[in-house]
Amino acid sequence: MRPDPDRLRCPDCARDGLAWPADEDAVRCPGCGTRWPVIDGFPKLYRDADLGRVDRLMRVIYDGLPALHDPMVRIALPLLQGWPETEAHVRRGFLDRLALDGLTPRADGAPRRILEVSVGTGANLPNLYAEAPDGPIEIWGLDYSIGMLRRCARRCRRRPLDATRLLLGDAHTLPFADDTFDRVFHVGAINGFADPGRALREMMRVARPGTPVVVVDEQLDPARRHGPLRRLGFRAVTFYDPAPACPRAAVPADAIDVEETQIARFFYCLRFWSPSSPSP
Numbered sequence: 001m002r003p004d005p006d007r008l009r010c011p012d013c014a015r016d017g018l019a020w021p022a023d024e025d026a027v028r029c030p031g032c033g034t035r036w037p038v039i040d041g042f043p044k045l046y047r048d049a050d051l052g053r054v055d056r057l058m059r060v061i062y063d064g065l066p067a068l069h070d071p072m073v074r075i076a077l078p079l080l081q082g083w084p085e086t087e088a089h090v091r092r093g094f095l096d097r098l099a100l101d102g103l104t105p106r107a108d109g110a111p112r113r114i115l116e117v118s119v120g121t122g123a124n125l126p127n128l129y130a131e132a133p134d135g136p137i138e139i140w141g142l143d144y145s146i147g148m149l150r151r152c153a154r155r156c157r158r159r160p161l162d163a164t165r166l167l168l169g170d171a172h173t174l175p176f177a178d179d180t181f182d183r184v185f186h187v188g189a190i191n192g193f194a195d196p197g198r199a200l201r202e203m204m205r206v207a208r209p210g211t212p213v214v215v216v217d218e219q220l221d222p223a224r225r226h227g228p229l230r231r232l233g234f235r236a237v238t239f240y241d242p243a244p245a246c247p248r249a250a251v252p253a254d255a256i257d258v259e260e261t262q263i264a265r266f267f268y269c270l271r272f273w274s275p276s277s278p279s280p
Helices: 051-063 066-081 087-098 125-131 146-155 196-206 228-236
Strands: 026-028 034-037 113-119 138-142 165-168 182-185 212-218 258-264 268-274
Touching: 026 165, 026 182, 051 146, 066 087, 066 138, 066 146, 066 182, 066 228, 087 182, 087 212, 087 258, 087 268, 113 125, 113 196, 125 138, 182 196, 196 212
Parallel strands: 113 138, 113 182, 138 165, 182 212
Antiparallel strands: 026 034, 212 268, 258 268
16 A cells, blocks of 8 residues: 555655655655655655665665565574474564554544564564454555565555555654554564664654564574574574674663563564653
8 A cells, every 4th residue: 555645754854744746756855855766656765875784785685585585584493493483483472562452442543553664575464464453553564675575565465464555764764753653663684773772762753652662683592502503593694793682772761661582592572662651
């Protein structure tokens, strides 16, 4: 589904509400006049030069071989981590922490909105739609890789996934207004971000007051022993990061109820909540 430009924020001047005329292949900011291109129907609300070195490297991989991503996750995870830590096991570990059953209807009747930062091929979307409570729901997916978004769009052609709104963006400067989403989560890329703390602040900024923010990425379980083959496998999947670890210290200072959980041998889950009242 075409993203609603009224929900978008200009990354240049931080103006809320963009214009996307039906006869134009660009999204325009009425404030500063910047024209952001639309590629294959996806507004591109970031500049290539703003991506960090690791992000640029990973984008080359994702754009070039997007079809390999899902099979690698499905097959490699249980092989490298050990049974029963399958893809489904890892997804269950963080989906439960999104507390989707707590999504209550908005008083104004507006749909409840869920944002996945770095949506990739959209492998989490079927679970989100299946587990979201009844009532109007909007799911938004953002990624910096056009290759991954194309794969995600393919998946979204099946109902009810065809209601998903997809766009190209950078997690360091999320192109959304403050307090937009009722759930925000990210899986599998923050360890390579140039500034994980900035990305976490952005996720909390776009989350409504009292909203959980959930972040998942690689970290060797510090409470378990790992043989040479396990360590070698872990280094293979985290080649881009010399010391993969949970960025708990980078969580915004005003976040509440911060918790870090190891949900699998190779993966942590970091959850924190935006304050119930906006910061002064």
